[in-house]
Amino acid sequence: MRRIYFDHSATTPVDRQVADEMYRFLTGDNFGNPSSQHYFGSSVKEAVKEAREKVARSIGADPSEIVFTSGGTESDNMAIHGAAYSNQKKGNHIITCAVEHHAVLNTVKALGKQGFETTILPVDAYGMVHVEDVERAITDKTILITIMHANNEVGTIMPIAEIGKLTRERKIIFHVDAVQSFGKIPVNVDELGADLLSISAHKVYGPKGVGALYIRKGTRWRQSLFHGGAQERLRRAGTENIPGIIGLGKAAELAVENMEEESSRLTRLRDKIIEGIKGRIPHVRLTGHPVLRLPNHASFCFEYIEGESMLLYLDMEGVASSSGSACTSGSLEPSHVLLAMGIPPELAHGNLRVTLGKDNTEEDADYFLEKLVPIVEKLRDISPYGETG
Numbered sequence: 001m002r003r004i005y006f007d008h009s010a011t012t013p014v015d016r017q018v019a020d021e022m023y024r025f026l027t028g029d030n031f032g033n034p035s036s037q038h039y040f041g042s043s044v045k046e047a048v049k050e051a052r053e054k055v056a057r058s059i060g061a062d063p064s065e066i067v068f069t070s071g072g073t074e075s076d077n078m079a080i081h082g083a084a085y086s087n088q089k090k091g092n093h094i095i096t097c098a099v100e101h102h103a104v105l106n107t108v109k110a111l112g113k114q115g116f117e118t119t120i121l122p123v124d125a126y127g128m129v130h131v132e133d134v135e136r137a138i139t140d141k142t143i144l145i146t147i148m149h150a151n152n153e154v155g156t157i158m159p160i161a162e163i164g165k166l167t168r169e170r171k172i173i174f175h176v177d178a179v180q181s182f183g184k185i186p187v188n189v190d191e192l193g194a195d196l197l198s199i200s201a202h203k204v205y206g207p208k209g210v211g212a213l214y215i216r217k218g219t220r221w222r223q224s225l226f227h228g229g230a231q232e233r234l235r236r237a238g239t240e241n242i243p244g245i246i247g248l249g250k251a252a253e254l255a256v257e258n259m260e261e262e263s264s265r266l267t268r269l270r271d272k273i274i275e276g277i278k279g280r281i282p283h284v285r286l287t288g289h290p291v292l293r294l295p296n297h298a299s300f301c302f303e304y305i306e307g308e309s310m311l312l313y314l315d316m317e318g319v320a321s322s323s324g325s326a327c328t329s330g331s332l333e334p335s336h337v338l339l340a341m342g343i344p345p346e347l348a349h350g351n352l353r354v355t356l357g358k359d360n361t362e363e364d365a366d367y368f369l370e371k372l373v374p375i376v377e378k379l380r381d382i383s384p385y386g387e388t389g
């Protein structure tokens with residue numbers, strides 16, 4: 001059966017070149033501990049240094065500002081915890097927004113239970129946070145603002161550079177979750193005004209379980225999650241995930257190398273899908289911003305339909321997509337992102353997310369549209385939700 005992968009926001013396949021580089025560090029003599037004072041250690045240490053340089057270059061940072069982690073979730077936790085606990089003398093107020101990934105939202109909420117004051121900003125119908133709302137929420141106790149660059153569920157790109165200007169003027173630490181935007185749109189820490197920034201390898205054709213946190217030089221941030229050795233210049237204890245780090249380095253290098261060309265190709269494909277769905281299926285709403293959205297991201301809410309049923313039928317036709325984020329699917333609760341955008345729960349249940357990647361073609365888009373139309377018709381025919389389409 002034809003298999004089409006349209007779920008690149010959940011994860012991506014590992015690029016062959018990335019896997020080849022990693023393989024070198026899983027076999028032969030390249031098994032050393034980079035902290036060891038002998039050949040086996042120093043050769044691996046050199047490879048980690050090169051990977052760090054590649055990651056730094058890909059986001060306009062200095063290599064000393066990159067800390068390797070176990071992925072986006074750890075980077076987010078580390079960024080927020082570290083900034084909160086290091087700045088308690090200055091204040092205790094943290095600002096975030098309602099559509100963040102749970103790695104950010106639940107970390108901020110946990111700090112709220114530990115005595116920090118938290119503000120969770122609303123978003124508009126496109127899932128966009130407004131700079132004026134950020135500005136209004138700032139108090140003289142605000143120590144940290146954490147806002148995502150692009151949303152994983154609806155693809156909306158946030159006004160990060162403008163928020164970054166505000167935080168610089170006010171000397172407030174600014175964390176940006178760039179897990180979804182990295183490799184799809186330009187991510188430059190200076191242009192965005194980020195002091196802390198999270199990325200994850202498995203969203204950019206790298207391996208799972210490895211990521212990085214950028215920490216701007218001079219930022220008041222101290223490690224607060226793990227206690228242990230002096231790795232990563234005392235910022236992240238534990239023997240390094242060497243194959244993972246090598247993989248992230250290669251993936252980061254490739255992600256920015258081909259970004260411009262690949263993003264315009266994906267934008268055309270994405271728009272073909274958006275127009276194709278809007279033109280062929282009634283009672284459907286595009287979710288997220290119509291223009292300021294990730295080039296590979298299309299998401300919709302279909303009236304009178306369960307997103308989960310659409311997924312199952314599409315899967316039977318060989319198309320892998322998702323409803324909400326992979327982390328929330330499986331739960332009966334509608335996505336917190338769609339609800340925060342003011343989408344009624346019954347419509348939120350009809351969500352379908354299609355996220356494209358480098359192996360997807362025009363033919364994939366045609367095949368998907370051809371299969372989707374009868375699936376929607378069939379599901380609406382048997383829908384208990386009311387009118388059929």
Ligand SMILES: Cc1ncc(COP(=O)(O)O)c(C=O)c1O
Nearest residue numbers: 071072073101103152179180200
């Ligand atoms: C915006 C965002 N932040 C953080 C994460 C968590 O990253 P990881 O899977 O590497 O822990 C994800 C993953 O879906 C994400 O989309």
